[in-house]
Amino acid sequence: MKSVVRLLFVAAACFAVGSAYLPYKHWTGKMVILKDGNVSLFQETRVGKRVVVAQLYYISNLVLDDVNFRLKISDGRGTTGWLDKADAVVLDDAAAYFTKRIKQNKNDAFAYFGRAAAWELLGKPDLAIQDYDTLEDLDPRPFMFDGRGNMWMAKKDYKKAMKDFNKAIYLDPKFAPAYHNRAWVWVVLDEKARALADYREAIVLDPRLVSALYMRGMLYCRLGEFDNALVDFNEAIRIDTNALHAFYGKARAQYGLKRYDDAVTTWQAALEMNNDYSWGLMGWAHFLATCPDENRRDSKKALAMATRAMSLERNPDATFHAMAAAVFADSGDFVEAVRRQELALQDPQFIDVAEETNRLELYRERKPFRQE
DSSP: OOSSOOOOOOOOOSBOSTTOBOSOSOOTTOEEEESSSOOEEEEEOTTSOEEEEEEOOOSEEEEEEEETTEEEEEOSSSOEEEEEGGGEEEHHHHHHHHHHHHHHOTTOHHHHHHHHHHHHHTTOHHHHHHHHHHHHHHOOOHHHHHHHHHHHHHTTOHHHHHHHHHHHHHHOTTOHHHHHHHHHHHHHTTOHHHHHHHHHHHHHHOTTOHHHHHHHHHHHHHTTOHHHHHHHHHHHHHHOTTOHHHHHHHHHHHHHTTOHHHHHHHHHHHHHHOTTOHHHHHHHHHHHHHOSSGGGOOHHHHHHHHHHHHHHOSSOOHHHHHHHHHHHHHHTOHHHHHHHHHHHHTOTTOOOHHHHHHHHHHHHTTOOOOOO
16 A cells, blocks of 8 residues: 555545535545534434544545535544534545635645645645645644654655654654554655554554554564464454455455455455455456456456556555565566566665565566465
């Protein structure tokens, strides 16, 4: 997945403040950015009374449902509830919305934070860093350094990323996301023991931090510790049944344990929740292309799923390209397999370089890859 994964449990809306409509009639499945930092999720009693169930943890969220000018959201920590559409802005409109606020008030700190979050999701780290730099002067709190650290990670500047994560932890030693994100710097620097220590600290500080459980699970997968990975993914899903990436990771671990039927069931469950989940599609395609059991391979279906996944993924990373390469090799398109594998290896955050270089040579020899 992306080098630093924030499980973005996103919301979308079609009704703006006042009587003005945004150009979206239904926001289910869309990403949204909160307009304010004090938005809570609520449930309604039978008599219509609102009861607050959680303070939203993430500024960006995925909309699970859209009913009567309300958005159903998961807070990323196991609680699902509703918020008013007027409290959020669709990702595609977020930069323009926050830019307008900044023009009206250049000291609107949350507007810079909201726009930086939008730039991050739109794959524009340089613009996000500019907003975080301004925010450092206005409101230098841990979340600001943590957010900018993620952008330095996106730009492969690990020294600056580490500096920002350390600053966030210095300002608040109990700020779990900074440990969680710093762990990935250690992974990239091949300091896996330190990475596991930071993930452990993040989870101790916030046992319901699904993204930390997911990322530690993925690291366990890379270490071949699939049983440990499965424990983390199952815990993430127990906390938040809408955590799609945890389903992806769980299927990866089940595949590693050669529990093929279970892996397929898990991918199916993820895609039933979101048929456009690109990582679920690519993960399943990779299984269909690389499974050592030839009776489970299906080159035609794998290529169709991978092609659809690539059309849906905004910012494919090294792992995504590498999975696609294996699918193309299985289909006999070794030119595209080599191209995709070379793209994967160009990313310095791709941590399995030796193994993936061997796969590149395999594709150059016009041979498909099979999982062991």
